[in-house]
Amino acid sequence: xxxxxxxxxxxxxxxxxxxxxxxxxxxxxxxxxxxxxxxxxxxxxxxxxxxxxxxxxxxxxxxxxxxxxxxxxxxxxxxxxxxxxxxxxxxxxxxxxxxxxxxxxxxxxxxxxxxxxxxxxxxxxxxxxxxxxxxxxxxxxxxxxxxxxxxxxxxxxxxxxxxxxxxxxxxxxxxxxxxxxxxxxxxxxxxxxxxxxxxxxxxxxxxxxxxxxxxxxxxxxxxxxxxxxxxxxxxxxxxxxxxxxxxxxxxxxxxxxxxxxxxxxxxxxxxxxxxxxxxxxxxxxxxxxxxxxxx
Amino acid sequence: xxxxxxxxxxxxxxxxxxxxxxxxxxxxxxxxxxxxxxxxxxxxxxxxxxxxxxxxxxxxxxxxxxxxxxxxxxxxxxxxxxxxxxxxxxxxxxxxxxxxxxxxxxxxxxxxxxxxxxxxxxxxxxxxxxxxxxxxxxxxxxxxxxxxxxxxxxxxxxxxxxxxxxxxxxxxxxxxxxxxxxxxxxxxxxxxxxxxxxxxxxxxxxxxxxxxxxxxxxxxxxxxxxxxxxxxxxxxxxxxxxxxxxxxxxxxxxxxxxxxxxxxxxxxxxxx
Numbered sequence: 306x307x308x309x310x311x312x313x314x315x316x317x318x319x320x321x322x323x324x325x326x327x328x329x330x331x332x333x334x335x336x337x338x339x340x341x342x343x344x345x346x347x348x349x350x351x352x353x354x355x356x357x358x359x360x361x362x363x364x365x366x367x368x369x370x371x372x373x374x375x376x377x378x379x380x381x382x383x384x385x386x387x388x389x390x391x392x393x394x395x396x397x398x399x400x401x402x403x404x405x406x407x408x409x410x411x412x413x414x415x416x417x418x419x420x421x422x423x424x425x426x427x428x429x430x431x432x433x434x435x436x437x438x439x440x441x442x443x444x445x446x447x448x449x450x451x452x453x454x455x456x457x458x459x460x461x462x463x464x465x466x467x468x469x470x471x472x473x474x475x476x477x478x479x480x481x482x483x484x485x486x487x488x489x490x491x492x493x494x495x496x497x498x499x500x501x502x503x504x505x506x507x508x509x510x511x512x513x514x515x516x517x518x519x520x521x522x523x524x525x526x527x528x529x530x531x532x533x534x535x536x537x538x539x540x541x542x543x544x545x546x547x548x549x550x551x552x553x554x555x556x557x558x559x560x561x562x563x564x565x566x567x568x569x570x571x572x573x574x575x576x577x578x579x580x581x582x583x584x585x586x587x588x589x590x591x592x593x594x595x596x597x598x599x600x
Numbered sequence: 601x602x603x604x605x606x607x608x609x610x611x612x613x614x615x616x617x618x619x620x621x622x623x624x625x626x627x628x629x630x631x632x633x634x635x636x637x638x639x640x641x642x643x644x645x646x647x648x649x650x651x652x653x654x655x656x657x658x659x660x661x662x663x664x665x666x667x668x669x670x671x672x673x674x675x676x677x678x679x680x681x682x683x684x685x686x687x688x689x690x691x692x693x694x695x696x697x698x699x700x701x702x703x704x705x706x707x708x709x710x711x712x713x714x715x716x717x718x719x720x721x722x723x724x725x726x727x728x729x730x731x732x733x734x735x736x737x738x739x740x741x742x743x744x745x746x747x748x749x750x751x752x753x754x755x756x757x758x759x760x761x762x763x764x765x766x767x768x769x770x771x772x773x774x775x776x777x778x779x780x781x782x783x784x785x786x787x788x789x790x791x792x793x794x795x796x797x798x799x800x801x802x803x804x805x806x807x808x809x810x811x812x813x814x815x816x817x818x819x820x821x822x823x824x825x826x827x828x829x830x831x832x833x834x835x836x837x838x839x840x841x842x843x844x845x846x847x848x849x850x851x852x853x854x855x856x857x858x859x860x861x862x863x864x865x866x867x868x869x870x871x872x
Binding site for chain 1: 604607608610611614615617618619620621622624625628636637639681682684685687688689692693694695697700703704706707708709710711712713714715716717718719721722737738740741742743745746749773774775778799802803805806809810820821822824825834836839840842843844846847850851854855858862
């Protein structure tokens with residue numbers, strides 16, 4: 306009997322295999338997160354070269370910060386609008402493409418294509434199309450409507466950034482929904498038909514419950530993703546007009562890297578972390594309650 | 601019959617916002633600047649001068665190379681790290697496994713933007729700002745890799761153990777089983793990981809603008825926003841030419857390999 310039994314060797318291989326991921330998580334996720342917590346307790350101005358411990362002052366500032374409140378409102382509108390529009394559009398497209406119809410592969414390709422267009426390229430094109438004399442208003446003009454200056458009005462700017470992001474990524478959720486729809490057994494629909502259920506009832510009572518795991522997965526991906534939307538905002542609106550599209554991540558960027566308030570930037574990071582963690586945990590809990598077929 | 605016509609009509613209508621921007625990006629990049637705001641679907645006269653202008657205004661070839669090689673290294677690195685960790689967490693039993701998995705999973709809860717301030721300071725203290733190291737190391741080992749590990753773990757969990765048992769009977773060790781049995785079977789999941797990772801790296805924007813400061817180090821997303829005239833106004837048609845060169849190759853690769861692409865993605869969605 307040697308020391309290196311199969312079991313021992315197996316353990317060693319296990320540790321070696323997870324070592325890169327584990328060390329990476331420590332070095333680039335957990336330790337930096339701890340440091341963010343520490344920074345948030347300090348006043349740190351990079352330009353002034355000052356770094357001093359101020360306790361909870363940054364957090365008091367956070368609570369009193371009017372701009373931060375506006376930024377949270379913008380973030381909430383953005384995330385909600387994005388999730389509702391993205392998921393309903395993706396589900397609609399998936400249901401349409403799930404019909405027996407020639408050419409669905411072509412349409413699937415077309416709906417998916419924006420996912421692959423480089424993000425900043427996509428955003429620049431929309432920026433041009435959303436100019437007052439751009440093609441969006443040109444199209445509206447064909448129907449006799451007078452389009453606004455999309456990126457300069459508070460509401461229209463928010464609508465614009467949401468729509469640009471939804472069209473960019475709806476194809477991804479569409480593909481996931483399509484796969485889920487194809488996994489619903491046809492026999493269930495047949496049985497419901499015999500029982501006299503109409504198409505709408507079949508959709509609500511069979512399709513939705515059976516694809517609920519995918520709805521949950523896509524909603525987590527979409528809402529957590531919405532909190533990380535930076536490039537679109539930076540290119541399209543720079544958070545404006547006013548603070549109407551200054552989502553939290555953009556406000557963090559402004560504070561830390563434009564105004565060089567690293568300490569306060571770290572405090573906003575802590576807030577962002579708390580929000581993302583809370584949302585994710587909430588959605589995992591909901592999964593237990595209403596998602597079907599959870600093993 | 602009329603139902604079919606209605607369906608096609610609806611699909612075509614819904615297609616417009618998805619297809620028009622790309623169409624318009626490509627065609628308008630070849631329009632003379634005077635036509636940039638016209639609604640015409642095609643240029644009245646085709647010009648390619650914008651394309652040479654792209655290369656005159658920025659070291660665009662260098663920037664293209666930067667984006668490409670970073671994305672390739674990050675994709676290969678992530679596939680390796682995620683496949684190994686995913687396999688070990690799913691298949692090997694070792695003490696402390698679950699606790700270690702939870703430690704790794706916390707990365708899912710932490711958007712990389714949260715940790716960018718300390719990471720910036722860390723790389724600055726090593727003298728690695730304005731190099732590509734942060735854009736390679738952090739995605740391969742840090743938070744962006746966690747989703748890939750999760751996908752790989754889910755895949756290996758669903759793999760029937762009998763295949764590995766047979767290989768073990770034949771005297772293959774763990775590493776051998778991983779390389780010769782498990783990994784070849786994992787191609788769909790690896791494909792999905794590769795797509796996700798490549799696009800993530802290709803699109804990265806906040807990190808490059810935080811870390812990089814000279815044009816010859818820039819990556820494409822950052823370079824695209826630099827085509828401005830001396831007053832800081834955007835030079836639309838040059839931007840569109842650069843955007844077209846950034847977007848079209850990826851689209852072409854996708855059209856050629858779309859079955860593997862979409863099935864790989866759908867696969868992870870169902871299993872995840």
